[in-house]
Amino acid sequence: MLPTLSALAEPNRLRIVELLREGPRPVGEIAARLQLRQPQVSKHLRVLSEAGLVEVHPSAQQRIYQLRTEPFQALDTWLESYRRLKEDSYDRLEEQLQVLQAQEKNHGHPE
Amino acid sequence: MLPTLSALAEPNRLRIVELLREGPRPVGEIAARLQLRQPQVSKHLRVLSEAGLVEVHPSAQQRIYQLRTEPFQALDTWLESYRRLKEDSYDRLEEQLQVLQAQEKNHGHPE
DNA sequence: AAGGAATATTCCTGTCAAGGAATATTTTTG
DNA sequence: CAAAAATATTCCTTGACAGGAATATTCCTT
Numbered sequence A, B: 001m002l003p004t005l006s007a008l009a010e011p012n013r014l015r016i017v018e019l020l021r022e023g024p025r026p027v028g029e030i031a032a033r034l035q036l037r038q039p040q041v042s043k044h045l046r047v048l049s050e051a052g053l054v055e056v057h058p059s060a061q062q063r064i065y066q067l068r069t070e071p072f073q074a075l076d077t078w079l080e081s082y083r084r085l086k087e088d089s090y091d092r093l094e095e096q097l098q099v100l101q102a103q104e105k106n107h108g109h110p111e
Numbered sequence C: 001a002a003g004g005a006a007t008a009t010t011c012c013t014g015t016c017a018a019g020g021a022a023t024a025t026t027t028t029t030g
Numbered sequence D: 001c002a003a004a005a006a007t008a009t010t011c012c013t014t015g016a017c018a019g020g021a022a023t024a025t026t027c028c029t030t
Helices: A002-008 A011-020 A027-034 A038-050 A070-083 A085-105 B002-008 B011-020 B027-034 B038-050 B070-083 B085-105
Strands: A054-059 A062-067 B054-059 B062-067
Touching (some): A002 B011, A027 A062, A038 A054, A038 A062, B011 B038, B011 B062, B027 B062
Antiparallel strands (some): A054 A062
C-alpha cells in the first residue's frame, strides 16, 4: 500500500494520474496538457511505473502510458477495513475509556 | 485528496493509522505498540490531525486519538472514477492510437 | 547514413520533512 | 503547592526528492 500512496502523494504525479483517467496518453501530450516540462513528466512516469501504477506501450518514438487497474483495486480492498469505522467508532471510544480506567488500577498487578 | 494521501504516505504514519483501526488509543500506547518515541508519535498525530484523519479526545492527562471516517469515505468516492478502468482500458488504448494517427496528419490544420 | 522527433537520463541545487534530544505544557495526585 | 505522569513543542541535523538545464537515447523518415 505504501508504494502506491507514496507515488500518488505528489501533486504533479496525482495530476498525471487524473489525466490518465481519461485514457492512455503519450508523454508529450501529458506535458502539454499539464504545462509541465517533458523531462519532469518522464521522471514522474518512471516513479509511477516503478510503483506499478502505469504501464507503457511503445508506438514508434512515442511511449503511451496507461493506468493499471491493480493498484486501485488494492487500494479499494485496503479501504474495506475502514468502512466499518463509521458505525461503532463512538462505542469504541467509550469502551476504550473503560479499558484504560481498568488498566490504571492494575499498575504492577498483572492478571 | 492530496492532503489525505500525503499524510498516509509516510511509513510510521501509516502504521499509526492501521493501529487506530483497532480502536481509539492514547499516545503512549501507540508509541509502545509501534516501538516509536513519544515525541515522534505526537508529531505524526499532529500531521494526521491537520489532515483531518484523526480527532482527539482528552481524558485527564492523556489524549485519545481516534480515526475520522470522512477522509476514508472521500478516498472511496475518489476511487470510483478508477473502477471503470478495468473494463475498457484496452479498447481505449487502441482508440487512442487511432486518434494519435489522425492528429499526426493534421499538423497545423485545425478542423 | 543524416537529421529530426519523442522520450529518457544525468548532474546539480535547493527545499522540506523526519528523527533525535532536550525542554515546555498540562493535568492529576498527595 | 510540589512532584509525577502524559503529551506537546522546539531546535538541530541529515537525507530524500523535485525541478532546471543539458545531454543521451531511440526510432522514424528521406
